[in-house]
Amino acid sequence: MTLHLSNHQASTRVVFSFDVGNGPLEVQVESMVPLNDNRWHRIRAERNIKEASLQLDNLPVAAQEAPADGHVHLQLNSQLFIGGTASRQRGFRGCIRSLQLNGITLDLEERAKITPGVRPGCPGHCSSYGSLCCNQGRCVERARGFHCDCSLSAYTGVFCHTELSASFKSGTSVRYTFKEPYELTRNSSALPSSIYSDTTLRGENVSLNFRTAQSPALLLYVSSYYREYMAVLINKHDKLEVRYKLEGNRDAEVLRSSSAKNLANGQLHSITIRRLTHTVSVQVPVHAYRKRCSEYEASAAEG
Incomplete structure (x- = not known):
């Protein structure tokens, strides 16, 4: 069972191929944009008794009906290759993260430490721009960028830079x-x-x-x-x-x-x-955390 990017048409195709005893079958998804754009893409491939399906990012799911005379279960007693070295496809060059197989998350970082040519870690947008999230705002990766989650702070805005506050005189209150x-x-x-x-x-x-x-x-x-x-x-x-x-x-x-x-x-x-x-x-924490956004960050958010 293999999952690879096709080299045809500027790398716009993802192919999920498998063989359950009666010859190889493929499920393909074609993207409208090249996939070698140095942006994050998400792939979900599934094979069950009924069918095999493949989804790329938010594109419609492609499906292939399972053969009637094929094996129900794959005997996964050999090796799992990640990166394409076990097939005739060109080896993958890029970053892979959040890899799950049958509900089990594989620790790629630990295996990368002992694999020549593979480095642990997958720098994303938050590695470069996460510091723009102010006031305990949490940087969250997106497929094509990032956003600041301000839910754990008393701030809002693109970079959690706008304070949600009020100043009270004695004896006054706000009512909801x-x-x-x-x-x-x-x-x-x-x-x-x-x-x-x-x-x-x-x-x-x-x-x-x-x-x-x-x-x-x-x-x-x-x-x-x-x-x-x-x-x-x-x-x-x-x-x-x-x-x-x-x-x-x-x-x-x-x-x-x-x-x-x-x-x-x-x-x-x-x-x-x-x-x-x-x-x-x-x-009651020892210190109340508060971080000011720089003038550059505030102006960027307003722009």
Whole structure:
């Protein structure tokens, strides 16, 4: 069973060939653009009892019906060659990553360390441009480029350069209203200040950065229709405190941070609170991470 790039027509064809006992069969996919463009391409080849299929990137899947008199199983008791040296095809020159065979990921880096002419590692776009993702933004490879995943940060934008923040005066608050899906549909004017939610609080995953010189101070309060609630605050001792009430007939539970850090010292702090049913965890990192984008990165994002 082999998978190779055809040398015909400027390397635009991928061929999946196999022999199950009654002669070789092939499934081919033709690309509209050359595949030797030094960009990432993804191939998925599958053979089962019914058919053999091949997909290249997002192109339609090509399929070949399996022969009726062929073997059901391939006896994979020989060797697996990656790179084309076992066939008459020209050897592959490039980078291969995320190789899986029957659901098993093959560790190409470990084997590359002991194979002459093969080097471990597969430099991608993130190796060259990943530093452009600011403020804990995570660089994610794409077939033709990369993008910055800002979901774990308090920023947005192409390079996670735009801060999502607000400055509060004492006694002020921003309010969001939990709405059922049908209410959002019927009343579109409520969308900017409404969040989809169910009617009960089963769990929360809250993370935020803040700085204040005042205590006590309420950071966040969320409640349900059944008077369940969770409150995150800085108490009069400048420590983090989480209060939550999950059942109407029980008193509120109080969870206090064991950290000796003063959270009302005017410095930037980061906290993460996770609750699933009756299990609550609080994390207060030693330092709140914050990285400024350079003027070049910000201007590039705006452009």
